Amino acid sequence: MRGAVFLGNRKVELRTFPDPAPGPGEVVIEMKASGMCGSDLKFYRSPPGAAQAALGLGNSGEPFIGGHEPCGVVVARGPGVSEREAPDGQRVMDHHYAGCGTCPHCRLGWSQLCRAGITVYGVTAHGGHADYLKVPLRTLVALPEELSFAEGAAVACGTGTAYAALRRMRIAGGDTLAVFGQGPVGLSATMLGVAMGARVIAIDVGAERRQLGQEFGADAVIDPGGTDVVAALKALTDGEGVDAALDCSGHPDARLAAARATRTWGRVGFVGEGNQVTFDVSPDLLRRQLTLHASWTFSTLIQEECARFIVKRRVPLKRLLTHRFRLAQAAEAYRLFDTQTTGKGVFVFD
Ligand SMILES: [Zn+2]
Ligand SMILES: [Zn+2]
Numbered sequence: 001m002r003g004a005v006f007l008g009n010r011k012v013e014l015r016t017f018p019d020p021a022p023g024p025g026e027v028v029i030e031m032k033a034s035g036m037c038g039s040d041l042k043f044y045r046s047p048p049g050a051a052q053a054a055l056g057l058g059n060s061g062e063p064f065i066g067g068h069e070p071c072g073v074v075v076a077r078g079p080g081v082s083e084r085e086a087p088d089g090q091r092v093m094d095h096h097y098a099g100c101g102t103c104p105h106c107r108l109g110w111s112q113l114c115r116a117g118i119t120v121y122g123v124t125a126h127g128g129h130a131d132y133l134k135v136p137l138r139t140l141v142a143l144p145e146e147l148s149f150a151e152g153a154a155v156a157c158g159t160g161t162a163y164a165a166l167r168r169m170r171i172a173g174g175d176t177l178a179v180f181g182q183g184p185v186g187l188s189a190t191m192l193g194v195a196m197g198a199r200v201i202a203i204d205v206g207a208e209r210r211q212l213g214q215e216f217g218a219d220a221v222i223d224p225g226g227t228d229v230v231a232a233l234k235a236l237t238d239g240e241g242v243d244a245a246l247d248c249s250g251h252p253d254a255r256l257a258a259a260r261a262t263r264t265w266g267r268v269g270f271v272g273e274g275n276q277v278t279f280d281v282s283p284d285l286l287r288r289q290l291t292l293h294a295s296w297t298f299s300t301l302i303q304e305e306c307a308r309f310i311v312k313r314r315v316p317l318k319r320l321l322t323h324r325f326r327l328a329q330a331a332e333a334y335r336l337f338d339t340q341t342t343g344k345g346v347f348v349f350d
Contacts, residue, residue: 003065003130004330006040008048010338012331017065017126020134022078027086027137029094032149034128034327035069036337036345037157038183039273043123044334055273057120067347068121070094070128070135071143071152081137091143093152093307094128095300096121098136109300111139128153129330129347141303146311150321150346154188155307157297158344159317162188162248163306164298165269166196169244173197178233178242179218180258181249182209184344185271187320189246191216195313198244201236203229203254208342216316224254233261241266252277259284259292269293320344 003017022028042051043066052058074090077083086092098121099106099114106114121127121135143152155163162185171177175198179189182204193200194217202213203222210221222232233242241263247255250272259268259279268290279285285292298306310317322343325333330347337345 001131002327003126004067004327005063006043006066007063008046008050010045010334012044012066012334014328014330017130020132022076022081022134024079025081025136026078026134027074027081027140028076029070029072029092029133029135030075031070031128031131031133031349032072033153033349034067034071034347035150035153035156035158036333036347037069038185040066040068040122040334041338042274044338052123058124064122064124065126065130066122067127067129068096068123069153069156069158069346070096070121070133071149071156072133072349074140075132086137086140090140091145091149091152092140093143093156093303094121094133094135095139095141095303096127096156098139101136101138112297129327131327131349139300141300141307144307144311147307148318150324150348151310151317152307153346154184154317154320154344155303155310158184159188159192159310159320160298160303160306161185161271161295163192163309164302165189165246165271165293165295166192167302168293168295169246169267169269171196171198171244175199175243176201176237178203178245178258178261179213180245180247180254181251181272182206182213183248183341184320186248187212187216187344188317189248190218191315191317191320192309194218195309195315201233201242206342212342216319224257229257230261237263243267244269247272250275256284259290262288262290264288267291267293269295271295321346324348
């Protein structure tokens with residue numbers, strides 16, 4: 001089979017690998033779609049292994065097939081996996097982590113929190129930018145009939161991450177929600193927040209990204225370049241501040257603005273990876289009784305719930321998928337993603 005490997009320093013190479021054979025408890029997925037996520041850019045841009053180490057995901061130094069938003073159909077089962085558990089042709093997303101499988105975190109479907117050490121497919125083991133992917137049975141999450149494979153790929157990291165954070169923040173009708181950053185995760189948060197009933201204010205320096213945010217239902221947009229974002233958000237909320245703010249940018253200034261623009265008793269969420277932030281703790285946090293949610297992706301059950309929510313609430317996720325590539329275009333696709341960053345790219349397979 002073919003697989004696209006991140007070699008570091010902006011090099012992606014299509015290599016040939018033996019087709020995977022499933023071991024005990026494992027299945028092989030024939031890939032139908034594999035998304036490009038913001039954190040892939042960190043692996044793409046940095047020297048080999050450096051981004052993995054910086055994100056706290058370990059660093060084996062060995063290059064793996066990239067892609068941690070895998071979606072496809074079951075084509076092979078290993079020993080101990082029954083036809084009932086993973087029928088041939090079953091449409092599945094992959095929850096792209098594996099832990100020990102027996103600790104409370106793993107049994108709750110939060111295997112990425114396993115303290116025995118984790119595998120992250122596409123980061124510390126072969127991922128979805130390939131014709132086939134071998135994973136444990138328990139990582140499979142059913143893809144609803146109503147969703148395309150490309151939409152399933154988006155749910156498998158970026159969109160699912162936005163959903164899980166908004167769920168933690170208990171976003172509901174009546175809330176005004178500020179979303180900092182309108183990349184694939186932020187745009188997902190905008191459309192999901194709207195579907196949850198919130199009035200969404202979308203913030204990004206990119207005019208095209210703000211435009212997309214507006215198309216996905218944002219009530220107002222703000223360009224933080226040369227604007228006092230906190231003042232602008234207060235002006236839009238009778239001087240009180242927003243009920244909830246989610247940072248999807250990972251930018252220190254955005255994180256600080258998210259806290260400062262949130263009203264007393266409000267909720268702040270962080271999903272953007274990397275970087276730092278400095279708070280003036282008393283005025284920025286304590287005096288206003290803020291709740292801060294640090295959110296890393298989602299469990300298998302929340303992944304499934306996110307997919308169902310998108311179907312039930314007719315979330316326009318398809319419109320986020322602006323760029324489709326073939327696997328053979330992997331180098332070109334990441335070159336484009338590195339520089340031109342409006343919407344979301346996904347590899348599709350026949
Ligand atoms: Zn575990
Ligand atoms: Zn991701």
